[in-house]
Amino acid sequence: MRPLRLMFVAVLLTSAAFSQVSSNNPPMDMSRTASSYVDGSQHPELVPDNVAYRLFFVAVAQEPNPAADKEAVQNAQLLKLGFSAKDMESTKRVLEDFKVQYDNLVSRFNDSSQVAMQAGDAADYSAFSSQADALVAYTREKLKQRVSADAMHKLDLLVQSEKSNMKMVRTTRAH
Amino acid sequence: MCRIARTMTLILVLSPIGFAQVNQTMLPNYDTYTTLSGDANNNIYQTVVVEGTTTGSCTQTITVVCGPYGQTCTYTYTYQSCLTATHTPTITNKLGTAGGTTTGPAVSPFSWLSYQTTTVYHASPGQDVPSTTQASVVCSVVGPIFNPPPVPEHIAIATVVLATATQNPGTGTDCYPGEDCTNPAICNTMSSCTAATSPPTCTGPKQIKDASPVRPCSQCDLASYALG
Structure with missing residues (x-):
């Protein structure tokens, strides 16, 4: 029995030495992670379209019947696009749908991540990320159907230029 | 058997990296976006967004070689402080004398x-x-996990001279001098040409500079928008 106990102690020591964190803290051990910081003002080309459109939609989208101050912000944000009144209204409706669906998606993910955490599991972030990307792509497609080709072109020009105002950090496990 | 176990113990203590594999870490993934816009009343709107999550779990799994023939043993450890940890966003959004730092x-x-x-x-x-x-x-346990440097800038409203143009409702195109536009519509104003980006962002149609020849509504003459 004694050798087995010794082995167990050794394993615990190994764990402590390797994880390099205090025993009560989460494993925020960055020594085996690769972190990339993208500053869009320096490298806008490194901001992916799906991220740029998501951030733009999140910043501009409002719920149906927004308060007057929120509507004023949205109007100013959309004015930059120089859309016709018809395209502007269509865009607002599409973004309303985006906001409702996005908030639902986030809410569902957060509920599931809470359950996973309590169970000692990792939340299914890759599924959430795929669904968010799909929602962004769907919203772009819906806009394409509802507004003029000229408006879509202007939207893309704006989002591409707005990449210079975006920053992102991505951390992955190093191999 | 005793001798083998003691040897294994020594190896595990002295050479942990060669034998142990930890398969969980916390991975922060966050984005931030700042956008400026303006309206016809000389209001500047500055919106800052922060979004993202940390992936991983509060449970750490460690796999070690624990047998003389390469057998492996897996141990798990739950970090109790992680289970009650929180992540809090903070945004500094100052524009002139307005705004400040808020916590979400x-x-x-x-x-x-x-x-x-x-x-x-x-x-x-x-x-x-x-x-x-x-x-x-x-993070309430480990401190800042996303902390890009602050971005100081100076914003000014561009001054422009604007006029209306006429538009052919049948074609949606602008009417040029001499063109016969029946039942013309007036171009909408485009506030983004009057407001708040530096340099001015003039991406849209519906306003033209009062100049000759009249430009199409869809064009924006950046040269005419001098700051100050």
């Missing part, structure tokens, strides 16, 4: 965090308006 709702570590603020400032054309923006996420 704290969320559990692996939740998707989405927080934004908008600061509105009424400026005069040509007025130099200092701006500072920054977004960060702080």
Whole structure:
């Protein structure tokens, strides 16, 4: 029995030495992670379209019947696009749908991540990320159907230029 | 058997990296976006968004070689402080004398965090308006996990001279001098040409400079929008 106990102690020591964190803290051990910081003002080309459109939609989208101050912000944000009144209204409706669906998606993910955490599991972030990307792509497609080709072109020009105002950090496990 | 076990113990203590594999870490993934816009009343709107999550779990799994023939043993450890940790977004969004630093709702570590603020400032054309923006996420256990440097800028409203143009409702195109436009419509105003980006962002149609020849509504003459 004694050798087995010794082995167990050794394993615990190994764990402590390797994880390099205090025993009560989460494993925020960055020594085996690769972190990339993208500053869009320096490298806008490194901001992916799906991220740029998501951030733009999140910043501009409002719920149906927004308060007057929120509507004023949205109007100013959309004015930059120089859309016709018809395209502007269509865009607002599409973004309303985006906001409702996005908030639902986030809410569902957060509920599931809470359950996973309590169970000692990792939340299914890759599924959430795929669904968010799909929602962004769907919203772009819906806009394409509802507004003029000229408006879509202007939207893309704006989002591409707005990449210079975006920053992102991505951390992955190093191999 | 005893001798083998003692040898294994020694190896595990002295050479942990060669034998142990930890398969869980906390991985922060966050984005921030700042956007400026303006309206026809010389209001500048500055919106800052921060979004993202941390992936991983509060349980660490360690796999070690624990047998003489390469057998492996897996151990798990749950970090109790992680289970009650929170991640809190903070946004600094200052524009002139308006705005400041605000803190959003704290969320559990692996939740998707989405927080934004908008600061509105009424400026005069040509007025130099200092701006500072920054977004960060702080973990209650380990401190800042997303903390890009603040972005100081100066914003000014562009002064422009604008006029209306006529538009052919049948074709949706602009009427040029001499063109016969029946039942013409007046171009809408385009506030983005009057407001708040530096340099002015003139991406849209519906307004033209009062000049000859009349330009199509869809064009924006950047050269005519001098700051100040």
